[in-house]
Amino acid sequence: MTATTTKVEFGDVHVGDTLPELAYPVTATTIVLGALAARDWRPMHHDYDFAVNRNGTKDIFMNTPNQAAWFERFLTDWSGPTGRLGRMKFRMKGSVFPGDTMVLSGTVENVETDDTGCGWATVLVRLTVDGDLKTDCTARIALPTNDDDNPWTRRGDQWKP
Amino acid sequence: MTDVSDVSDVSDLPPEVEKLIGEVQYEEAGEFPVEQGYIYTTCSSVENGNPLFWDESVADEITNGPIAPPTMISVWFRPHQWSPGRTEPAVPLQVHFDMKRIFELPEAVMTDNTIIFHEPVRPGDRLRTRQILRSVSGPKTTKLGTGRFWVIDVEYLNQKDELVGIETYTGFGYKRGEK
Numbered sequence: 001m002t003a004t005t006t007k008v009e010f011g012d013v014h015v016g017d018t019l020p021e022l023a024y025p026v027t028a029t030t031i032v033l034g035a036l037a038a039r040d041w042r043p044m045h046h047d048y049d050f051a052v053n054r055n056g057t058k059d060i061f062m063n064t065p066n067q068a069a070w071f072e073r074f075l076t077d078w079s080g081p082t083g084r085l086g087r088m089k090f091r092m093k094g095s096v097f098p099g100d101t102m103v104l105s106g107t108v109e110n111v112e113t114d115d116t117g118c119g120w121a122t123v124l125v126r127l128t129v130d131g132d133l134k135t136d137c138t139a140r141i142a143l144p145t146n147d148d149d150n151p152w153t154r155r156g157d158q159w160k161p
Numbered sequence: 162m163t164d165v166s167d168v169s170d171v172s173d174l175p176p177e178v179e180k181l182i183g184e185v186q187y188e189e190a191g192e193f194p195v196e197q198g199y200i201y202t203t204c205s206s207v208e209n210g211n212p213l214f215w216d217e218s219v220a221d222e223i224t225n226g227p228i229a230p231p232t233m234i235s236v237w238f239r240p241h242q243w244s245p246g247r248t249e250p251a252v253p254l255q256v257h258f259d260m261k262r263i264f265e266l267p268e269a270v271m272t273d274n275t276i277i278f279h280e281p282v283r284p285g286d287r288l289r290t291r292q293i294l295r296s297v298s299g300p301k302t303t304k305l306g307t308g309r310f311w312v313i314d315v316e317y318l319n320q321k322d323e324l325v326g327i328e329t330y331t332g333f334g335y336k337r338g339e340k
Contacts, residue, residue, distance in 0.1 A: 030206070036205040037199065039239035041250075064274060066206060068232040073209035081213040081223055085231045089275040122270045152281070161277050 006080035010111070010119030010143040011136055018079045019106035019123065024070075026062070028098040032064030061095035071137045074104045082144050084151040086120065086161030090137035100129040109138075116158045119145040173299050178263060180296045191237045191289045192244070195286040199236060200229050213305040228281040231325050234317055234326045237282065238290045256292045256313050257332050266334030273331040279325045287320045295329070308335030 018086035024030075035045035040063045051060045068088060076083050096102050109120035125137040140161065144152035174182075204214050205207045212219040213228060230236075240251035252258055261269050282288065298310040315328045 024208075028210070033202075033206045037203040037236075038233075039199075039236050041242045064271065065232070065235050068274075068276065069203055069207045069209070069230065072230055072232040072331045073204075076209070077199045081211050081219060085278050087275065088232070089273065089278045091273050092271070148225070150223060159279065161279065 006078070007082050007146075008079045008143055010113070010121070010145045011013050013108055013111055013121050013143060015108055015111060017108040018110075019074070019125075021092040022074050022077070022104040024104075026096055026098055026100045026102055028060065031062050031066075031096075031098060034069065035063045038063060038065035038069070040065060047160075050068050055094065057095060059097040059099075061097050064092065067092070067096070067127065067135055070104065070127070071139065074106065074125060075123060075139055075141055078106070079141055079143060082150055082152070084142045084154075085139065086142055086159075087140040088137055089139075090135055092135050094129075094132060096127070096129060096134055102134070103128050111143070113151075116154070116160060118151060118154060118158070118160065119143050119149075145159050165274075174215055174297055175263065178260075178294075178297055181256075182296065183293065185291045185293055188289065189238075191288045191290070192255060195229055195237055195282055195284050195288065197227070197284045198282070200227075200233065203230060203233055203236065224281060224284060228283050231278040231281070231326070232276065234276060234278070234282065235315075235328060237286075237288045238315075238317070252266065254292065254313065254315065254330065256294050257311070257330070257334075260294075260297065260309070260311050260332070261334045264309055266336060268306065268337055269332055269334040270305065271330055271332050272310070273329075275329040277327045277329075278325075279327075280319060280325045282317075282319070282325050286325075288325065290320045291316050291318075301333075301336070305333065306335035306337040308333055 031048045044055045045060055045063045048060055051057050104127050106120050106123045106125045109124050113119050121141050123139045123141055126133055127135040144150055174257045200214055239253050242250055293314045295312040295314055310333050317326045319325050
């Protein structure tokens with residue numbers, strides 16, 4: 001491995017570990033850029049009048065695929081590029097609006113090695129605004145088990161996400 | 162494929178819905194190949210500096226060439242807002258809209274989303290998707306109103322017929338104000 005990047009290995013990770021927190025001030029540009037990057041043209045993600053007067057929300061709000069992209073960025077900021085996402089499950093409990101400072105925090109809930117030898121960490125990620133939970137996400141991410149392991153090389157029955 | 166099968170209650174379902182459960186529907190190709198520009202735009206939108214997506218030498222070393230961020234999987238099947246010959250905006254996840262129509266539920270929200278990632282998606286890939294209705298609940302009342310939950314899988318395959326991902330959506334279609 002010659003890339004000069006972060007690399008978290010499976011053996012370094014323990015249940016209860018916390019990931020570095022990410023706080024981000026959300027603007028209308030954040031919302032609109034995220035929606036259009038995801039090819040989500042629905043007006044509640046770019047049209048204030050529609051969001052307020054049709055949807056009854058206080059403003060335009062962040063769309064689901066863009067939240068997934070934020071979760072991915074948060075997780076791989078921690079793991080480095082050798083971390084390979086296997087699965088994400090998230091539930092939206094509230095919306096993220098321009099003017100919010102969203103905070104992503106994460107805790108390792110489980111570590112395990114599957115029957116192929118792949119090392120997995122299960123991380124609970126919480127997206128909060130002013131302490132209120134907006135979305136929680138449970139992610140399963142594969143991490144290298146040693147210097148020579150690379151989860152991205154796994155294919156077929158060697159990859160059990 | 163889904164862990165919310167407990168919402169199934171086929172006993173009161175109309176036959177037209179019952180016969181759709183487990184059926185592959187709307188198998189279709191993405192409207193354009195996976196492309197680098199959207200990868201940069203998505204990474205930019207969340208300030209994702211993962212070198213896999215910005216540095217070809219890192220991508221060559223770790224992923225045997227460039228890949229797209231796994232969470233972009235749904236991007237590649239969202240239709241254009243307009244294209245020649247199209248008179249109505251196309252909608253992604255047509256099965257969801259079919260359920261709204263069949264049960265005459267004008268409002269809907271997505272409550273849960275699970276994504277399972279398989280083969281990496283690479284620039285130039287042509288993805289296909291197919292939608293499968295997994296379950297539909299009986300009538301339920303929530304703070305939003307009265308309606309039904311349904312679970313839909315979207316399977317994504319590449320041009321080699323390799324599975325690249327499965328997205329599972331739980332939707333709740335409802336009428337407001339009926340408690």
